[in-house]
Amino acid sequence: MxxxxxxxxxxxxxxxxxxxxxxxxxxxxxFNPLEGYSALLKGAVGDSFYLGETIRQITPYIFAGLAVAFAFRTGLFNIGVEGQLLVGWIASVWVGLAFDLPKVIHLPMSILAGAAAGALWAFVPGILKARFRVHEVIVTIMMNYIALHLVNHLVRYVISDQQNTTERVPETASLKSPFLETLTEFSTMHFGIFLALAGAIIFWLILEKTTAGFELRSVGFNQHASEYAGMNVNRNIVFSMVISGAFAGLGGAMEGLGTFGYAFIHSAFSGVGFDGIAVALLGGNVAIGVVLAAALFGILKQGALxxxxxxxxxxxxxxxxxxxxxxxxxxxxxxxxxxxxxxxxxx
Amino acid sequence: MDLLSAIEILVKSMLFASAPLIFTALGGVFSERSGVVNIGLEGLMVIGAFSAVVFNITFAETFGAGTPWVALLVAMGIGGIFSLIHAVATITFRADHVVSGVAINFLALGLGVFLVKAWYGAGQTGKIPVPMYYTKIPVLSDIPVIGPILFNNYLTSYLAILAAVAGWFILFKTPFGLRLRSVGEHPLAADTMGINVYKMRYLAVFISGVLGGLGGGVYAQTITQDFSGITITGQGFIALAAVIFGKWHPLGAMGAALFFGLAQSLAIIGSSFPFLADVPNWILLSAPYILTILALAGFIGRADAPKAVGTPYIKGKR
Incomplete structure (x- = not known):
């Protein structure tokens, strides 16, 4: 078109x-719009501290955008990124707190726990869509709220002893980087941005360079034609949602292990997941587009502060x-x- | 606590919590029946709550005790106008309904909090000077036992139930309702029969805006009594769940909204009931959402959407 x-x-x-x-x-x-926008720009990229904060903000946006975009390419609308991000957040922090391991094992394990939790949370709408033809939009919305209430319950009664926040994850499970922090005048910038960029490359590789990715895109273009060509549409739907959820869960792990270093009770959604929809749309659902759109949104959000x-x-x-x-x-x-x-x- | 007073608290809080949900869910029914998905119900409630609170604060002296009611009318009007953005985007510009709904939610919250900060210099407004109160219905409230329980509530709770019945009558017993449903089931056939598909859909979305605004206004003036970014947190989505759980039927949506209102109030006061003390709070809070998913999966009766829901109608295209 x-x-x-x-x-x-x-x-x-x-x-x-x-x-x-x-x-x-x-x-x-x-208000004076020129003053407003110049303040925004200054607050986003004005000095190295602000720049560090902006890059930190861009990190979860890339993951959330990739999550929405991945499902979109298979013709699925994943509004549940917010919930998948929250369960990824709590799972990564939980694993971070529960084990005492050397960093080379502990950190990857915590990050993967986040991805797995997000994938699991997205598996539900995926399987319901594949088996029962239930519209994924409604199910993912509902799963968001279930995630919110469940995560708050876990923070208060399971992981902590009736506190509003969990303990901080130990250094062995932390994405925090003293080097990046000193480089940016002690902003909260952490290693996550590199993982996010790697995520974008993986996104591109899966979709554009593998047979599985070809099938996923094919299902997104035309389910019936894909079915006729011998592809298993249902399996692709579930697969797409799971990968999408894993990206979202990784975004949550970045917040849990990097930005904050702990999990806390959310009275409302973080908003990152919903912003991810905007990021994916603006980025045209391709990897490079998502990164650029995430950068724009990170600048807008951080500068707004x-x-x-x-x-x-x-x-x-x-x-x-x-x-x-x-x-x-x-x-x-x-x-x-x-x-x-x-x-x-x-x- | 004895059983009777427990039931009294439960019924009252159910009616109290579900009134805004009923109004908003009805709005959702109208919109979706005409073929327009309305994820923006949440945003419409936000804008309704915002308008009602701001009006109540600003004009309390002018309208006195009648302020909340005039504020509701204002919330309805502004909700209706606001929903036209969704209508233009989805019906005329053929935007994806879900995406436009998401944008409505962003815009409503952003605009509401932006204006509150610009006007009041803080993230939330003060308490409204004239909130709504329980109203004793004469004679009926004197009936022993059930009188105080059923006939001493917010008037808006009764209005909500009446509105649901009226909604059912309009949708299923009038030519207007038949036309509205027909453009949601098969717009091409409806167009062939001389029904203006675009006009019907615009009207339906407008009605959903009016009702969503009303729901938000009722919520703000009975429950929170002020406006901030966290006044409406998910009520619009519960209303959306009620639309689906109620199978896109006004009375079904009302029943679902009542039930979800009950679940919400149980989450707050459930600990005072011995048989619920062991149920974790989050299960009660999540009950509407879990049940909706189960309903959609076909475990609790099959829920089927109107056929043409979510698809733009392009004249001349088959």
């Missing part, structure tokens, strides 16, 4: 329109901008239509 130029133009135009509407909102509510102090603009402006961007990307039909009109007009 869209050619290659449009595939790149549509996200770019959407971002620009989102920022313009954000500026209009600022003007209407009595400084906006109120520097310019008085509430941080929520960024939520509005993100929502508008999603609307425009989702309505790409109309943007493509307008672009075509422009082309015709030029001729």
């Amino acid at each position: 869209f050619n290659r130029v449009q595939k790149i133009l549509i996200p770019v135009i959407s971002v620009i329109l989102g920022l313009i509407i954000g500026a209009i909102v600022m003007i209407i509510s009595g 400084i906006m109120p102090i520097e310019s008085g603009v509430p941080t929520e402006l960024v939520e509005i901008v993100i929502a508008i961007i999603i609307f425009f990307v989702a309505s790409s039909y109309i943007i493509a239509y307008v672009l075509q009109r422009f082309k015709k007009g030029a001729k």
